[in-house]
Each structure stands twice: as structure tokens, then as C-alpha cells.
Amino acid sequence: MKKCSRRDFVKLLGLAALSPMIPVVGNGAGYSSALAADRNTGTYDIKHGEVQIFPINENTWRIQEDMVRSFLLAGTKEALLIDSGFHVPSMKAVAESLTSLPVKLLNTHADRDHVGGNNEFGTFYMSMAEASNYYHGENRKGVIVPVEHGDKLDLGDRELEIIGLPGHTPGSIAVLDVKNRVLISGDPIQDGNIYMFGVQRELHAYVLSLKRLETFKDRFDTIYPAHGSFPVSPDLIAPLYTGVERILAGEVQGEDDARNGVPIKKYDIGVATILGDGK
Numbered sequence: 001m002k003k004c005s006r007r008d009f010v011k012l013l014g015l016a017a018l019s020p021m022i023p024v025v026g027n028g029a030g031y032s033s034a035l036a037a038d039r040n041t042g043t044y045d046i047k048h049g050e051v052q053i054f055p056i057n058e059n060t061w062r063i064q065e066d067m068v069r070s071f072l073l074a075g076t077k078e079a080l081l082i083d084s085g086f087h088v089p090s091m092k093a094v095a096e097s098l099t100s101l102p103v104k105l106l107n108t109h110a111d112r113d114h115v116g117g118n119n120e121f122g123t124f125y126m127s128m129a130e131a132s133n134y135y136h137g138e139n140r141k142g143v144i145v146p147v148e149h150g151d152k153l154d155l156g157d158r159e160l161e162i163i164g165l166p167g168h169t170p171g172s173i174a175v176l177d178v179k180n181r182v183l184i185s186g187d188p189i190q191d192g193n194i195y196m197f198g199v200q201r202e203l204h205a206y207v208l209s210l211k212r213l214e215t216f217k218d219r220f221d222t223i224y225p226a227h228g229s230f231p232v233s234p235d236l237i238a239p240l241y242t243g244v245e246r247i248l249a250g251e252v253q254g255e256d257d258a259r260n261g262v263p264i265k266k267y268d269i270g271v272a273t274i275l276g277d278g279k
């Protein structure tokens with residue numbers, strides 16, 4: 001298995017620069033202003049459509065775009081890419097430059113910043129509760145191989161367990177890297193802006209999911225989120241759901257804002273910002 005040397009990193013940037021850009025889906029201008037408002041993303045000086053690779057250990061990599069990160073986990077038989085990025089021209093090529101093992105894809109959910117490279121993979125693991133979210137997006141191809149809470153995947157001497165976290169989206173899932181005691185959480189557990197406005201999002205389900213996740217807390221020591229600070233502590237789980245419970249009880253004053261022309265409310269719950277439905 002290859003390690004990511006400085007030369008590989010430069011090669012990846014070159015690859016991104018030479019490949020045709022994947023067009024931005026949706027309102028690019030609106031997205032830029034949302035990006036500027038995100039917390040903890042200013043430390044990555046990465047051009048649009050490019051990635052930076054951070055090896056975590058010899059068989060785990062963090063693949064960082066400007067505001068979203070994917071992860072590559074290798075076992076002895078195969079590797080799993082967790083989320084396929086947003087604007088990277090070929091996330092499959094990025095993953096395959098890091099390992100010689102066959103690479104499969106799993107999506108934590110189907111929001112557009114996590115499925116940008118899905119069309120390069122014929123099939124991908126995802127919760128079937130994300131089918132509507134996925135196939136109603138622009139230019140979405142491929143076949144979902146359904147996974148759900150409690151399912152196990154084995155990459156070869158590396159067992160992964162699926163933890164259901166509905167709320168942010170109906171089929172949001174996290175991946176527990178069992179032996180390494182790491183939870184790869186997607187969007188629900190992070191300290192930046194957590195998008196909870198629109199028809200697919202459900203604050204009550206979010207609270208229930210995080211309370212259930214807390215019952216697994218003795219099985220992981222650290223959390224790798226898709227946005228915000230990296231990594232975060234499992235101690236973030238309780239203040240996130242108690243903060244959302246306070247929003248539901250009307251105890252947190254929301255601030256009027258907008259995302260892509262949609263009115264929203266911004267709720268500062270101390271450890272993160274919840275973006276909820278506006279009036």
C-alpha cells in the first residue's frame with residue numbers, strides 16, 4: 001500500500017487542475033456566502049475542485065476539500081471511501097492513488113456535498129431512506145446498496161458497523177471503525193453549521209438519534225466529522241441534543257438569516273449553530 005508522499009500530493013493537485021471541472025449544482029453564489037459563514041473552514045487553503053490529503057495512519061486518510069471532508073479506510077482486502085466529495089473532478093482517482101486495493105463507496109447521506117463523485121461508482125452503500133434525497137438531485141446515477149443501523153461491513157481485518165443517525169436527513173448514517181474506536185459521523189455530529197431546515201430535516205428525530213448514539217459512546221474515543229473542527233470528542237454529543245431540545249422548547253432565540261434565498265433561523269447552541277426553518 002502506498003503512502004501519500006509530498007510528490008503524490010502535488011500529483012493530486014495536478015490531476016485536479018488538468019481534469020474538467022464538475023459544474024456546481026445549484027446556486028454557486030449562494031453557496032459561496034454560506035461557505036464564508038461556516039466555522040473552522042478558514043484554515044484550509046484549498047482551491048475549488050482540489051483536495052488535500054492528510055494521512056491519519058497507514059490505512060486511513062482524510063481527504064479535505066475546502067469545506068467538506070471524505071475519508072478512505074483500507075482493510076486487507078478492500079478499501080472504503082466514505083463520501084465522494086463535492087467539486088473534486090475524480091474522487092475515485094484520488095482514492096485509487098492512495099491504495100492498490102479495490103475501492104468501494106459508502107455515503108453518510110445524499111446531500112450534494114457528499115455525493116459529488118458518486119456517478120463514477122456503479123453502486124454505493126447508502127441508507128435506502130436517502131433514495132428520494134439522492135435521485136431527486138441533479139445528474140444522479142448509480143444503484144444504492146442499502147445499509148441500515150446495525151449492519152456490518154468487513155474490509156478484511158477491519159470491521160465497520162453502521163449507526164443510524166436520522167434527523168439531518170432521513171437516512172443519515174455514521175460508520176463505527178470498531179477496532180480503531182473511531183466514529184465517522186457525517187454531518188450530525190460537528191461544531192460548525194448543522195443544516196436542519198427544509199422538508200427532509202427533522203429536529204425530533206435528530207435528538208432521538210443522538211440519544212441512541214450516546215448509548216454506544218463506550219465504543220469510540222474520537223469522532224471524525226465531515227465539517228467543522230477535526231476531530232471532535234464524543235463529549236460533543238450531549239450538548240448538541242440538549243441544545244436542540246432547548247430550541248424545540250422555545251428556549252433559544254433564533255436569528256433571521258437566509259440560505260440560497262430560503263429564509264432560515266440561526267440558533268447558536270454554544271457548541272454549534274443549528275440552521276432551522278425560517279418564518
Ligand SMILES: [Zn+2]
Pocket residue numbers: 068111113114187226227
Ligand atoms: Zn455536509
